Every structure is written in structure tokens, then in C-alpha cells.
Amino acid sequence: MYGRGVRYSAILGDGLSSVFYCWLRVRRYSPGVEEEFVACRPEDFWRFTGEEKSYTDFIAGFAKPKGVVTVSLRSRQAFSFGVFELRAKLPRFPNGPMLWFGFEADDLFGGGVLHFMWRSSEGKLYAFAGSAAARAEMELSPVIDADLSSGYHHFKIVYRRGLALWYVDGRVRALAILGAGDVGDAGALHSSKPYVVGYTRDTPAAELPILLDIDGGDTSRDYVWRGVHPWGLRVFSGDPELPLILDLYLEGTDTRMRGAAVEGRAVSAPIPGTLSEKQLWFAASSKGTLVIEAYSGGRWCTYRVLDVEKNEPLTLRIVDRALMYRTVFEPQEKAVIHEAKIFTK
Numbered sequence: 236m237y238g239r240g241v242r243y244s245a246i247l248g249d250g251l252s253s254v255f256y257c258w259l260r261v262r263r264y265s266p267g268v269e270e271e272f273v274a275c276r277p278e279d280f281w282r283f284t285g286e287e288k289s290y291t292d293f294i295a296g297f298a299k300p301k302g303v304v305t306v307s308l309r310s311r312q313a314f315s316f317g318v319f320e321l322r323a324k325l326p327r328f329p330n331g332p333m334l335w336f337g338f339e340a341d342d343l344f345g346g347g348v349l350h351f352m353w354r355s356s357e358g359k360l361y362a363f364a365g366s367a368a369a370r371a372e373m374e375l376s377p378v379i380d381a382d383l384s385s386g387y388h389h390f391k392i393v394y395r396r397g398l399a400l401w402y403v404d405g406r407v408r409a410l411a412i413l414g415a416g417d418v419g420d421a422g423a424l425h426s427s428k429p430y431v432v433g434y435t436r437d438t439p440a441a442e443l444p445i446l447l448d449i450d451g452g453d454t455s456r457d458y459v460w461r462g463v464h465p466w467g468l469r470v471f472s473g474d475p476e477l478p479l480i481l482d483l484y485l486e487g488t489d490t491r492m493r494g495a496a497v498e499g500r501a502v503s504a505p506i507p508g509t510l511s512e513k514q515l516w517f518a519a520s521s522k523g524t525l526v527i528e529a530y531s532g533g534r535w536c537t538y539r540v541l542d543v544e545k546n547e548p549l550t551l552r553i554v555d556r557a558l559m560y561r562t563v564f565e566p567q568e569k570a571v572i573h574e575a576k577i578f579t580k
Contacts, residue, residue, distance in 0.1 A: 239312070240312070240314075240469070240470055240471040240472070241254055241310055241312070241445065241468055241469065241470040241471075242465075242468070242469050242470075243464075243465045243466045243468070246465045250278070251277045251278050251281060251465070252276060252277055252278065253311075254310060254311060254312075255277045255281075255308045255309060255310055255311065255447075256274075256277065256308075256309055256311060257274070257275045257276060257277040257279075257280060257306070257307065257308050257309075258272050258273060258274055258275060258307050258309075259272070259273045259275050259303050259304075259305065259306055259307075260272055260273075260303070260304040260305035260307070261273055261302065261303055261304060262302070262304065262454070270304065275306075277308050280297060280298050280299070280306050280308075281295075281296075281297045281298075281308060281447075281463075281465075282295065282296055282297075282298070283295035283296075283464050283465060291322075291387075291466070291467075292387075292462070293462070293464040293466060295461070295462060295463060295464035296459040296460060296461045296462070296463070297447065297449060297459070297460040297463050298449075298457065298458065298459045298460075299332060299449040299452075299457070299458045299459075300457050301454060301455055301456050301457050302454060302455075303454065304450070304451065304454060305448060305449065305450045305451070306448070306449045307446060307447075307448045307450075308446065308447040308448070309339075309341060309444050309445070309446050310444040310445045310446075310470070311444070312444065313442045313443055313444045314338070314442065314443060314444070314445070314470060314471065314472045314473075315441055315442045315472045315473070315475070316394045316395055316396065316441060316442075316472065316473045316474065316475040316477075317338060317392075317394055317443065317445070317470055317471065317472055317473055318391070318392070318393050318394070318470065318471055318472075318473045319336075319337050319338060319391065319392040319445060319469075319470045320389070320390070320391045320467075320468070320469045320470070321336055321389075321390045321391075321463075321467055321468050322387055322388070322389050322390075322466075322467030322468075323336075323387065323388070323390070323460075323462060323463040323467055324384070324386065324387055324388070324460075324461065324462040324463070325353045325355070325360070325383045325384050325388065326355055326384060326460060326461065327355055327356075327358050327384045328355040328356060328452065328458060329356060330356050330452060330453045331355035331356045331452045331453070331458060332355055332449050332450055332451045332452030332458055333352055333353065333354055333355065333448070333449075333450045333451050333452075334352070334353040334355060334447075334448065334449060334450075334460060335350055335351070335352050335446055335447070335448035335450060336350060336351050336353075336390070336445075336446065336447050336448070337349055337350025337351050337363075337392050337445065337446070338350055338392065338394065338439070338443040338444070338445055338446075339443065339444070339445070339446045340439075340440060340443055340444065341444070344365075344366060344367040344370060345366065345367045346366065346439070346440050346443070347365065347366040347437075347438065347439020347440045347443060348363050348364065348365065348366065348370065348439060348443075349363070349364050349392055349394055349399045349411070349439055349443070350362075350363055350392070350446065351363075351390055351392070351401065353383070355452070356452070358376070358383070358384055359374060359376045360374075360375045360376055360379065360383060360403070361373060361374050361375060362375055362401040362408075362409040362411070362431070362433070364399055364411035364413065364421075364433055364435055364439070365411075365421050365435035365437050365438070365439065366435070366437040366438070366439055367437075368419065368437045369419050369420060369421035369435050369436060369437040370421055370435060370437070371411055371421045371422055371423060371433030371434060371435045372423075372433075373409050373411070373423050373426075373431040373433045374426070374431070375401070375403065375408050375409055375431060377426065377427070377428075378408055378426075378427065378428045378429060378430055378431060379403055379408060380489075381403070381404065383403075387462065387467075388403060388404055389402075389403070389404050389405065390402070390403060391403075393473065393477070394439075394443075394473060395473065395474065395475055395476065395477040395479075396441075396475040396476060397412070397413055397414065397509060397510055398410060398411065398412060398413060398479070398507055398509075398510060399411045399413060400479075406429070406430075406489075407429070407430050407481075408429075408430050408431065409430055409431045409432075409433065410430060410431075410432050410433070410507055411432075411433045411434065411435065412424075412432070412433070412434040412435075412507050412509050412558060413434075413435060413438040413439070414434070414435070414436050414438055414509065415436055415437070415438050416436035417436055420434075420435070420436045421433070421434060421435035421436065421437065422434065424505070424530065424558060424559060425504070425505050425559070427486070427487045427504075428484075428487050428488055428489055428504070429484045429488065429489050429504055430504070432505055432507065432559060434558060441475070445470050447463070447468075476580060477580075478578065478579070478580045479510075479577075479578070479579045479580065480576065480577075480578055481506055481576065481577045481579065482575065482576055483503040483504065483506070483562060483575035483576060483577065484503060484504040485501060485502070485503065485504070486502045486503060486504045486505075486561070487504075491575070492562075492564075492572045492575035493572055493573065493574055493575050493576065494571070494572065495571070495572050496569065496570070496571050497564065497566060497569070497570055497571075497572060498566070498568075498569040498570075499565070499566075500563060500564075500565050501563070501564045501565075501566075501572070502561065502562075502563050503561045503562040503563075503564075503575065504561065505530065505559035505560065505561045506559060506560055506561065506577050506579070507558070507559060507579070508529065508530070508553070508556055508557040508558055508559050508560045509556050509557075509558060510556075510579045510580060511556075511580070512552075512578075512579060512580040513552070513553040513560070513577060513578070513579045514550060514551070514552050514553070514577070514578045514579070515527070515549075515550065515551045515552075515553065515562070515576075515577050516548060516549070516550055516574050516575070516576045516577075516578070517543065517548070517549045517550075517551075517562070517564075517572075517574060517575050517576075518543075518546065518547065518548040518549060518572070518573040518574040519543055519545075519546075519564065519566060519570045519571065519572050519573060520545065520546060520570045520571045520572075520573065521543075521545055521566040521567055521568050521569070521570035522542075522543060522544060522545050522566070522567045523543045523564060523565050523566035523567050523570065524540060524541070524542060524543065524564070524565045525540075525541045525542075525543050525549065525562060525563070525564050525565075526539070526540050526541075526562070526563040526564075526565075527539040527540075527541070527551065527553070527560060527561075527562060528560065528561050528562070528563060529555075529557035529559070529560055530557055530558050530559040530560070530561075531557055531558075535561065538553075538555075538557070538560065539551065543564070543566075546573070548573075548574060562575070
């Protein structure tokens with residue numbers, strides 16, 4: 236089974252229990268005992284068929300019965316620098332549970348996490364990165380305009396050495412800079428569109444299993460996460476040295492700088508700066524000045540100042556490392572940006 240990944244065909248062939256194991260967290264009211272972890276069968280809580288209400292809208296549901304605090308599915312396989320994908324609906328429940336999905340070891344943040352969390356009572360989506368001693372908690376709802384509790388949406392996590400990315404409906408909505416050091420150091424560095432940037436110096440393990448959890452909420456009632464089906468779940472090991480090609484965006488917007496008409500100062504959203512290789516490409520229809528700024532000591536500082544020639548591409552290899560970099564373009568006249576991209580590895 237090792238190396239097969241998580242996909243519907245494997246579950247169809249060998250059953251849900253061949254891919255996942257399951258445990259419950261339940262209340263216990265006996266002397267010296269408050270709770271108990273209980274082994275269970277994943278088939279008893281994640282139920283699905285091949286029947287569809289419409290194309291790819293399968294009849295399926297992952298249930299947490301009343302009296303149960305947590306239902307947790309964990310993959311038997313761990314994934315090295317994995318790629319996680321889930322197509323699902325995210326329900327709203329008054330006083331409802333949290334839905335956790337992504338990468339996590341068995342021991343509740345110990346060993347590391349890279350996952351999503353949907354707070355169903357508030358309709359808020361988060362990305363978590365790090366481990367027990369320090370984790371970055373990044374709220375994604377402010378950078379996502381879509382109603383995530385309406386219809387299906389696509390969620391993806393890409394884990395590579397030193398960096399993780401969270402996608403929602405094909406757009407990067409969070410990046411986490413990963414390292415080691417003072418493990419009490421973690422947080423969010425940037426929290427406006429197009430994405431949140433976080434960091435942690437308690438990096439997760441390189442190899443992690445995945446989880447699908449329904450956790451908390453009112454234990455006097457049943458909850459069913461409807462529409463989540465193994466057909467929409469795919470997880471495989473990835474490439475730790477995956478090259479990244481990141482478009483630069485106008486800060487605070489979902490607008491790519493490439494193709495944007497600008498007049499006056501145009502500031503980009505920040506890009507992570509800790510990977511070893513970083514090459515910037517930039518071109519515009521007007522002469523101007525391009526300032527590269529580095530994030531240091533909680534503020535932006537000038538790193539390089541470059542002259543931009545009309546319609547001529549400019550390239551810059553950034554050899555130094557800062558937590559983040561950004562660009563500030565000041566054209567001499569109204570300009571269209573032809574290219575604004577960073578290649579990093």
C-alpha cells in the first residue's frame with residue numbers, strides 16, 4: 236500500500252480502512268477520567284455511494300454523532316513533502332464543530348501540521364503551519380471573496396522544503412515560511428489580499444499523514460459534513476525542491492501587476508524571501524524606477540534601486556535572504572506593466 240497515495244480508486248479497490256484508520260474522542264465520567272480515545276472503523280462515520288444528485292455531486296457524508304467530541308480519520312500512509320487536494324462543501328452549523336483537513340501527525344500538533352481549519356459556527360477558514368511549540372495561525376476569510384459554504388470549492392496544500400502554500404479554488408491564499416530556531420517564534424507577517432504570509436521556526440516533519448476531523452461543537456447533537464466524498468480527495472508525495480513561479484500582485488488586491496495600468500507608485504504584495512534562489516523579471520511601457528524592499532525588523536527597508544527602461548525586460552537575481560521582499564514601481568508617466576514575476580527555488 237505504501238506509495239499508492241490517497242485516491243478514490245484505491246479506496247474502491249481495497250476499502251476505506253485500507254487507507255485510513257479512525258478514532259473517537261468521547262467524554263467519560265468515572266473517577267480520575269474525563270475523556271477517552273476509542274478506536275473505530277472509518278466506514279461507520281464516512282459513508283458514501285457512487286450515486287450522484289448531479290454530475291460529481293455525490294451522495295456522501297462524514298458524521299459526528301451526539302455524545303462524541305471528535306471523529307478523526309488519519310491516513311495509514313505518510314507523505315514526504317506532500318500535495319493535498321480536497322473538493323468539498325464547507326457547511327455552516329450554529330455552535331458547530333471545527334473541520335480540520337490537510338497534513339497532521341497523530342499527536343495533536345506535535346510532529347507538525349500544515350492544514351486547513353473551517354470554523355463552522357462562524358464561517359471562517361484558517362491555515363495552520365508549525366508544531367506544538369509554535370504555529371502560525373492564518374485567517375484566510377478576509378482574502379477570499381467567495382461564500383465557501385455555498386457549493387463545492389477546491390482546497391489544496393503544497394509542501395516543499397522551506398515553504399508551504401494553501402490554495403482555494405486555484406488561487407494561492409496563504410504562504411508559510413518554514414524554518415528552525417527559536418520555536419516560540421511564529422505568526423502572520425502579512426494579512427491582506429491576495430494572500431496571507433505566515434512563518435514559523437518550528438517546522439513540521441518532512442513526512443506527514445493526512446487527517447479529516449470533525450472536532451468540538453455541541454456534543455448533544457449530530458453533525459454531518461455532507462458532500463465530502465473520496466472522489467474529491469487526492470494526496471501524494473511531492474518534490475521538496477519544487478520551483479515556484481509567483482506572479483506579483485498589487486498590494487491589497489487580487490490584481491496581477493502584469494497587465495495592470497499604473498500611474499504613480501505601485502507597490503506589490505510581499506513574496507517570501509528565505510529560499511536560496513530568487514530571480515525577478517519586470518518590464519513596463521514607461522521608464523521609471525523599481526525599488527526592491529526587504530522586510531527587516533518589522534518594517535520595509537530599501538534593498539536595491541533599479542532603473543527601468545521603456546519596454547525592456549529587467550532581471551535581478553536576489554542572493555541575500557530576508558523574510559519577505561516586495562517591489563515598488565514609480566513610472567515617469569502612466570504605464571502598463573508587461574511583466575512582474577519571481578522565480579524561486
